Amino acid sequence: MAAIIFSLAGWQAVLLCLLFAIIYVGSLYVWSDIFFRDHPKTIKRRFISVGIISLIVPPVIYCFSQTKDSIDAHSILEWLGIRYTGLIPAMILPLLLTMVLTMLKEIAQDLNSLGCFLLIHMFLYLEPRYWTNCFSNLMWIRNHLVAPFSEEFIFRACMLPLLVPAFGAGTSVFLCPLFFGVAHFHHMIEKVITGQQPVFEAFKTSSFQLCYTTVFGAYSAFLFMRTGHVIAPILAHAFCNHMGFPVFGEVMGYQQPTRMKLIVAFIVGLIGWLSLLYPLTSPSIYGNDVYSL
Template sequence: MAAIVLDVAAWQAVLLCFLFAVIYVGSLYVWGNLSGHDRDHPDVIRRRFISVGVVCLCAPVLLWMFSDYGDGPDAHYIWEWMGLRFPWFGLTLIFAAVFPLILTMILFLGPLYLHYMDGVFRLYLEPRYWSNSIRNYVWVRNHIVAPFSEELIFRATMLPFLVPAFGVGWSIFLCPLFFGVAHFHHMIERVIRGQAEVADALKQTVFQICYTTVFGAYSAFLFTRTGHLMAPVIAHAFCNHMGFPAFNEVLGYPQPTRTKLIALFVLGLVLWVFLLFPLTTPWLYHNDVYYEI
């Protein structure tokens, strides 16, 4: 089988990425109204699992259809461009699962300490917590299906088009724009279901677009640096579990606890910045797809 050299024009790359985003979001609504149930209803989630699964199967086919074939020194197989690599007997896959997770946990050092103070960590030691979670459709969606499907579509099938056209640096900032804007459909859902007024729904959606775009840039960074889809999927699942940091909760604690929490938030950010590049060094993951090593 011939290796693949992905080479598309800039405008083609943007249009294809836009197409992937539209198909992904559109797949969530192919089932119609479903008796007015909201997005957390089990019937809605089950059917969206099916439609998103179909999209995830079709996306690699579209990537292959618009790929150019060649046997040059920079050629790689399509699954390598998508971050599905198993060199060195899977050792780098383990690195891709562990190191980005540790890096992301460091960033959330403050929120993790809040979880410790609130006694949340004790839940993780309870087998019943995990057995109940795996039977909960919302939990499965947030921790398994959404992280994998969104990273597959918005990173593994978009970046192979964007990087050859724009380079790694620009692609890291372009790719999350499609991911952020794709969340605009939440505003429509909130308004249609009467969950919020248009102005309030717009504010919530703009805020959501902003932080999902920032996360999308971080996720694209992890993907291109490690060359593994596993890295952003694990980070995505962890961030979905933690949610947006509860800064307001910190301010509600008395002194000296408040100062300690603020210090941990700052320390986590500083350590994350310091370790960001060392823990994602491409040679550590044998990543010669997006970087020369």
């Protein structure tokens, strides 16, 4: 069977990625009735929207691909990060790596109770009723299942196969997240229309969200290309949604010497994450020969 290669010009790849971002965000607003984003009807309808988009985009990508009889080329599923080889490590190691950073939030909140936090949550996650409640909550399903899957699939798995051949792996890591960050700016419109925030406050909030979603997008793209698995950024995304954004500002509210201990904890955690970043994402662990970074 002939394998798939991509050889688009840079402007073609960018336009296609921009199109994917537009139709993804646009699909959220195609419904005639207007409800706030956490309304059950809105959530269910947006599930349908992003599901349809996730089915439409891969055939579009395939239309811009070329076939080649070469062992160096790959199938469309491999380009999309859907592979069996290295799947188990891809589900575990990038998630553990992400935990090193996200757990800093709990350290910042209370260094002394970190052990209690871990123990309590361990028993909580083993409780069947916890998961029953989660899977009956539409907002939980959106934040931990549908959003991580659809966003990582569209903004990573479907964009990087187009960008990498055109711009190279290094540039694509930083180019791809721009579409992801800008796409999140639509939340500003929702906040203004529903009266949650005035225009200026909504702009500031959305600008901050643009910054950290872009940073996370770069990390997510890095995980995708290093592992060659879309499941790696999906699980990291879901875990980050679960933990929330690290509250670095709260550190300065503590008195000394606690404040200094927390600052040191952040620095040690960051150093630990940087030290593990490349070893835990080594392509050889995942049998990744699709992307090279």
